[in-house]
Amino acid sequence: MHDYVPVIGLEIHVQLGTKSKMFSRCSADCFGKEPNSVVCPVSLGLPGALPVPNKKAIQWAILIGMALNCKINTVSKFDRKHYFYPDLPKGYQISQYDEPFSYDGSYDLLRKDGSTKKIRIKRVHLEEDTGKLIHDGNDTLVDFNRTGVPLVEIVTEPDFDNSDDVKQFLEELQVIVRYLKVSDADMEKGSMRLEPNISVRKPGQVEIPNYKVEIKNINSFRFVKAAIDYEIKRHIELLGNREVPIQETRGYQEQKGITVSQRVKETAEDYRYFPEPDIPPFEFTQDFIHDIRKSMPELPNKKIARFQSMGVSPHNAYILTRDRSVADFYEEAAQRFPDQSAKIAMLIVQKSVPINQGIEEFCLRAVKILLPIETDLIILSQTIRDVIREHEEPVQSYKNGKESVLMFLVGQVMKAMQGKADAKTVKEELLKELKRPISSTSYN
């Protein structure tokens, strides 16, 4: 019965986190704002208003394309895509048709079992977001706050054949977008939206099936997998009954874990694309492209490879690189403990030492685990007394209740001991000494 192979492609929308909208200078920070309060003549599509493209959004869209190994079109343009919907104030969306900013990319998916899968990226283009319809009883209201927010559309070729790969790809794409700092890629807020299209075919069949089903309303990676698995099963059942699934758009209902038909596409839609006459076409200079490429951070997969070359296990390298700030933290910590990179990675991944207290605290704690040190208590006690004598002011402020000074004093002792002391012991001994009456420490 399972004699079918799924064919899955993805369309992903990512809202860019620019300050202003795509084609106007009104704020793009509209999530959770009072309806129709973040608008202007351009985003409302008022008579006479004209779009002026946001340069930052273009640079970021190209950066996403580069991160997905795309070719960059040095000549590009915007086009008008026409359809009627109340959340589309101009009757057309400014998008890109035949000259997207980037195209023909690829992404190497490193599976957990060590195998890799190449996913081809068809195109990455930039467009404007639409408004939002709010259904209120029998009324439908329109909120134009989101209208005109820059939106990047990433389209993959239908290269996936299972939902696990899809889930992993999307999780990694989210990480990449966040590395680039171009979007918070938050699915709850709708700044990252996923639309898989699914069909199934016989093993060995090369042609793409003559139908596909698009799924919308998915707001988590877990649901993407669930929706795809549901669809695959549904298609196989239909085909088993000698029926061909209908080409349609279905919505995922997370409570029930099912998909339901939303819109049947009987004919291909005719969007009557033509070049946006209000925005002259672009001819990007090599310098412009080069500057964007220069701003590219080291991406997760590269970091994983480098961390592994430092001796970190593949699993730990993967976990460490899910968040750019964690990866950066790791690197800083690893620099302080040369030859201990793998162990530092372990401490972070296993949460043996918290990373949220700052790098100094982390190192203090890590050192105890990594480098247990025999402490000469006689030298230590002499050193502590010296340090207290030499730092009257900090000692006084500690005694006046400023406890944060303690770590400074610990540091001073550690320094004087030239590292030949266990930080925990130093702290304990220092505390003892500080609690003594002043008179007993002042002798000559």
Place this chain on the structure above:
Amino acid sequence: MSFLGRSLASLLSEGAVGNEVFEFFMKRIRTYDDKIHAFVPGGIADIFSAAKTGVLCGLPLALKDNIVTANLPTTASSKILEGYISPYDATVVTGLQTAGASFLGKTNLDAWAHGSSTEASDFGPTSNPYNLERVPGGSSGGSAAAVAAGLAPAAIGTETAGSIRLPAAWCGVVGLKPTYGRVSRYGIIAMGSSWDCPGPITQTVEDAALLLEVIAGQDPKDATSMSIPVEKWSKLLKTEKKLTIGYADEYFKDVDPEIMASVENAMHALEDRGHTLKKITMLDPKYAISVYMILQRAEVSSNLARYTGVRYGMNRTAFGKEAKKRIILGAFVLSSGYVDEYYKKAAKVRYLLAQDFKKAFEDVDVILAPTTPVTATRIGDADAYAFFGEMMDVLTEPAAAAGIPAISIPAGLSEAGLPIGVQLMGKHFDETTVLQIAYQLEQDLAFDRQAIFEKYA
């Protein structure tokens, strides 16, 4: 004191006070606009509101009603937008206000600027002041008629392909279509976005230069506006430079003999001044008709898509016949399966038209031609012919397609007493030469406006 027939430049040089001039013209509008219908209903300002400072010192102007204003309704002469008040001013409006202009009101046009006669206004046609049974031309017919009848000393119109020059020619006034990108389109209700261009309609070439100085310049709100220095054109009009003026037989075909006589007269005048006339060969202007009919329709169908009835009050049934025709044709030429054959092919031919001018301007400085093949037609004629506007605009469409500057100035009256216009087309952003030659011709042709003013006095 009468300000009738006084150019902006002369009013300014005499230190005429803004609100006095405003009241003078407002009184004339109240007295004569019932006959001419140059202004749209509800579009007349009744209070002078301008600083009497700036280069225009409070002087009043009329504005075509497809230019959005925050203080007056803007309808584009379409019922769809009846009562619509824009929350913002067009950039040309802001620029004129900053320069001290006041506004008398909003002038009539073919609804959405779709037409060449102003008969297609949803609020009724405007009459030609020279003959009330004739049309003023269009689509800026209200602006041209207002200036011709002395209801406004000058006006701002917009041109997509002839909509400034044709009504200027038929009403005996000066109409300047600047280079596409010279003047901001922000706040002009879009018709053919890759063609639209606001420009002055005035009594004199000097006034056209003066207003261009105010409205020209790059606008950060219009990505198609260009950063080209704005000249003090009104100070550059007098020049002794001897130039080469081109003319092409292709622009004389099927032109009314009376108009041809005026054009030849203008050519002799320029020759007498020591300029060289040079015959050139140009692409037949008829190709511009096809290009315009396809590309402009496509853009119209897109630009009008927002007026669905969900907003702006009236639903799509309120579109006039002309708008509906254009939407349907525009949607057709963009449909898959036809877009290559129509839209893309037309875009290529448009490029050839632009190249044709570029080539011509290697040999000549400006090109002279009649503005229109005939003089003002009768009210009702437009309905009798399919693509009436395109036929009337045949001589103005090529320059519009190429985006080059062009000016029409009055060259005389026909035997029937109707004005004749002659036009000069120039290189991209070379408004200077166009205005200079127009200024010289204006002196030589000495068009007399006294008779028409006596009709409305």
